[in-house]
Amino acid sequence: MKNRLKVLRAENSFTQEDLADIIGVSRQTINAIEKEKFDPSLPTAFRISKLFKLPIEAIFYFEEN
Amino acid sequence: MMKTARKKNLYQLAAWTWSWVATxxxxxxxxxxxxxxxxxxxxxxxxxxxxxxxxxxxxNRNLFNKFDELERKIHLESLALTLGLTVVVGLSYSLLDTTNLIAYTAEISNLVLFIGVTYLVCVTINTRRYV
Incomplete structure (x- = not known):
């Protein structure tokens, strides 16, 4: 799954640490999501969506190879 | 808040582990x-x-419950590998002893050591995979 988390985080001037604290996960988890090595759970995706005031599909999207 | 609670759980686990070793x-x-x-x-x-x-x-369970989703995934995969390897290696080790293919007695302490090392290696590899 692809995502725009890194761009959105930069636009809102958050560090990975800031975002991790707000969402309630570790900084490593934010890093893994940004690098698209790990797909977040639905509650985490909802928390991110709520924070950036965007629908989930505007942040996370599926790209078929 | 989450970090403080987690740190507290980590220190508690360290304290209980060391006192378990001492006892x-x-x-x-x-x-x-x-x-x-x-x-x-x-x-x-x-x-x-x-x-x-x-x-x-x-x-240990309390600390596990404080892990976030990625950490749980890392530790769960490591636990699954460690459990599987422990059963397979442990029984093979026991078989070597009962069939007299090794000159010494198979000690449970060797298996405990194997579990510890395997889990550590699995967590390290899995952490590197995701971070």
């Missing part, structure tokens, strides 16, 4: 070097060590 040492060497094979004292030392072990397991 294990007392229960192992006490009968010979401290209380001269006194049965009641030996039973007491073993009981204290067992109770300490249970508290260590509870502390």
């Amino acid at each position: 294990m040492a007392i229960a192992t060497f006490g009968p010979k070097y401290i209380w001269d094979d006194h049965t009641v004292l030996t039973a007491l030392a073993v009981s204290v060590n067992f109770a300490n072990g249970i508290l260590m397991i509870i502390a």
Whole structure:
């Protein structure tokens, strides 16, 4: 799954640490999501969506190879 | 908040682990070097060590419950690999002993050491995979 988390985080001037604290996960988890090595759970995706005031599909999207 | 709670759980686990190791040492060497094979004292030392072990397991579970989703995934995969390897390697090791293919007796302590090292290696590899 692809995502725009890194761009959105930069636009809102958050560090990975800031975002991790707000969402309630570790900084490593934010890093893994940004690098698209790990797909977040639905509650985490909802928390991110709520924070950036965007629908989930505007942040996370599926790209078929 | 989350970090503080997690740190607290980590320190609790460290404390219970070290006290478990200490009580294990007392229960192992006490009968010979401290209380001269006194049965009641030996039973007491073993009981204290067992109770300490249970508290260590509870502390470990509490820490596990404080992990976030990625950490849980990392540890769950590591646990699955460690469990599988322990069963396979442990039984093969036991078989080597019962069929006399090894000259010495298969010790459970070797298996415990194997579990610890395997889990550590699995967590390290899995962490590197995701971070």
